[in-house]
Amino acid sequence: MKKTVVLLFIFIAFKSNAQFSKGTFAKDPIINLENFDKQRIYWGYYLGINNFDFKMDYKTPGNDIAIKSTSGFNVGLVGDLKLHEYISLRFEPGLYYASRTFTYSGFANENDALREVKATYISFPLLIKFSSLRTGNVRPYLVGGVSTTLNLSSNSKSKEDNEQRKFRVKPWTNNYELGFGVDLYFEYFKFSPSIRGVFGFSDELIRDENPNSPWTGNIESMKTRAVLINFTFH
Secondary structure, three states: OHHHHHHHHHHHHHHHHHHHHHHHOOOOOOOOOOOHHHOOEEEEEEEEEEEEEEEEEEOOOOOOOEEEEEOEEEEEEEEEEEOOOOEEEEEOOEEEEEEEEEEOOOOOOHHHHEEEEEEEEEEEEEEEEEEOOOEOOEEEEEEEEEEEEEEOOOOOOOOOOHHHOOOOEOOEEEEEEEEEEEEEEOOOOEEEEEEEEEEEOOOOEOOOOOOOOOOOOOEEEEEEEEEEEEEEEO
């Protein structure tokens, strides 16, 4: 995945350099896809990487869980509905793969101290995109909205809990998302790299049957926090 992202960046840098040298900052710029944004509706797809974490609140501070997050990847579709010259409504359903490792203190056995929380998310973001005035072949934008996410790896229906090494979370979560990006207009397509933060609204943890469980008993709330980097093609 890292190699793929590096190669993609090199390709983008090469194409962007050619693009800009041909006209974006020239005296008489060559305007690509001049009428693209006049469309009422258009479609696209995105590829990207993510880093999912949790915001943890504890009943008794001082016995925090060490959380190590691993980068995952995203893939999805984009539908864009123009509402105004500078405002559009976007629907970006996607599939996200993520993984986090919890390390608990106070355990002599490593199998008890570690919990790997893997996730396969199907996300349904509904976003508002605020675009700036286009300058040549570049158009920055801000984006924000809400999303509902289904975790296919939640273990929510399992009767087992951490006593049997099964960490459980709720299958559905609601979030708000904020980010920014830039539209780059090439000769045959529009490319939009962006970065976005995801912030969960509510507690996602399913607690163990034992209220004094060393794995879940001290957790007041556990909410998703994530950073998404997407590369969108239209």
